Amino acid sequence: MKVRWRRAAYAAAGSLLVGLLSVLPASPAAAATGQISGLAGKCVDVAGASAANGTAVQLYDCNGTAAQQWNVGSDGTIRALGKCLDVSNNSTADGAQIHLWDCVGGANQQWVVTAARDIVNPQANKCLDVSGNNSANATRLQIWTCTGAANQKWTAPATGGGGTPSGFVVTEAQFNQMFPGRNSFYSYGGLTAALGAYPAFANAGSDTVKKQEAAAFLANVNHETGGLVHIVEQNTANYPHYCDWGQSYGCPAGQAAYYGRGPIQLSWNFNYKAAGDALGIDLLNNPWLVQNDSSVAWKTGLWYWNTQSGPGTMTPHNAMVNGAGFGQTIRSINGSLECDGRNPAQVQSRVDAYNRFTGILGVSPGANLYC
Structure with missing residues (x-):
């Protein structure tokens, strides 16, 4: 596993800044x-x-x-x-x-x-x-x-569109094809159960954009977890380093409790606090939920993807929806260590996974793949 950088909570807890630039047809399709x-x-x-x-x-x-x-x-x-x-x-x-x-x-x-x-x-x-x-x-x-x-709460007519019963653009069969050696903890059901926390994810713009965003998220997740194998950060020597005692709430779960967990490897006490506040889950006091509950783990990944810019200038969600390209999602997740020539092999690993996943979903990967 790569060295984690200090991911600050750049957006207010619970906020979701999304922009939609898709041009809609004159009449609704599959209505x-x-x-x-x-x-x-x-x-x-x-x-x-x-x-x-x-x-x-x-x-x-x-x-x-x-x-x-x-x-x-x-x-x-x-x-x-x-x-x-x-x-x-x-x-x-x-x-x-x-x-x-x-x-x-x-x-x-x-x-x-x-x-x-x-x-x-x-x-x-x-x-x-x-x-x-x-x-x-x-x-x-x-x-x-x-x-x-x-x-x-509303009862509305079904859209009549394609996709899966969960509404996610990736079917379970496609998910299994993407991650043939995945840990059973990272279940498809856990992912689809988490989607309601951020309903705009893989749900904005054209069908192509929706699939590209899903592929981009899963490609980055693939890189962070070794193909959805690792639930927790593998370098245990790093564990005590993720407590920022400068935060007023400190580290109530312990000095070494805020190591990387889940699909985006959430780390640091302030990120557990911010993600927990946004999701309505007390992750500051119980960070172990991220490694014990599949849906919670996926929700933390979606929290970062949809609300945090990290070392980049936009959220990964915005990067895909607004056409900035896959490369900007890399920058927002680990740009300070990988982009601008810092670690081209790591960038290539992410791009290779993205190209493979868009191929499984039957869409073009689009432009601007590198950062």
Whole structure:
């Protein structure tokens, strides 16, 4: 295993900064149509059945009219009356209202329907929400930080798109092909169970971009763990080095408790604190969860991928979604030791895995593979 560098928590705990530059087609592909129901069994409704730009989207008694017939497309749009479900003013703030607008391909018109019945706008990483938890007719819909509450749970038509029952673009057979000698701890079920923590992961942009991001994550994970073999850092002499006593919370699990674990080899007490805070898991006091619970381990990898820039200038998620290329994911994970000619063999190992995995998924690897 390579030497770990001091990964600082560059983003606020729980934040997810994503950008979507995909241009959407004029009509949704592989769409399913029907009502979207939620709080008190009421439906997502276009006020007055008006197709005018800016028309309020609200909660209302389900009535089967065209104002409540939504096309949930595999392209990420949700449409009614020929217009798109849109976050007002391209806002990412809590309380930003939802209305109907011409479909223009903006990130504020992208939505992910999760297995947990959330409808998430990846740009804001916030959920479709009934304002004030009020089930009265004509209550406005908005986006809000995802809480898991009943006013953020929806029953929507299936997209009718491809993929797996989990919604992940990598099938279990493909996963097993990528990692033929993997440790059973790194299970496919553990990975798919973790996806709900970051619903924008491998779920933004075109099918090609989604598969490229999944391949990029798994290629880096492959390198970090020796092909999903190692659960913990192999050099035990490093273990006592990952405690920063300059942090106010110290190292309550012990001086040597914060060694590298999991698919991205999470290390340092401050990273266990930040990841745990973001995921709602007390990893500062119980870092061993990362080596004992497959889903928790995968969640820490997804936390880093989606929220941390490391020694780079962008999160690995942003690098793939915004077209910066696989090389920038290497820079964000271990650029200070590998990029700019520091360790070309390590970079090549990551690139080789990425090329192999995109081949398994049947997509081009894209440009800018090196850092």
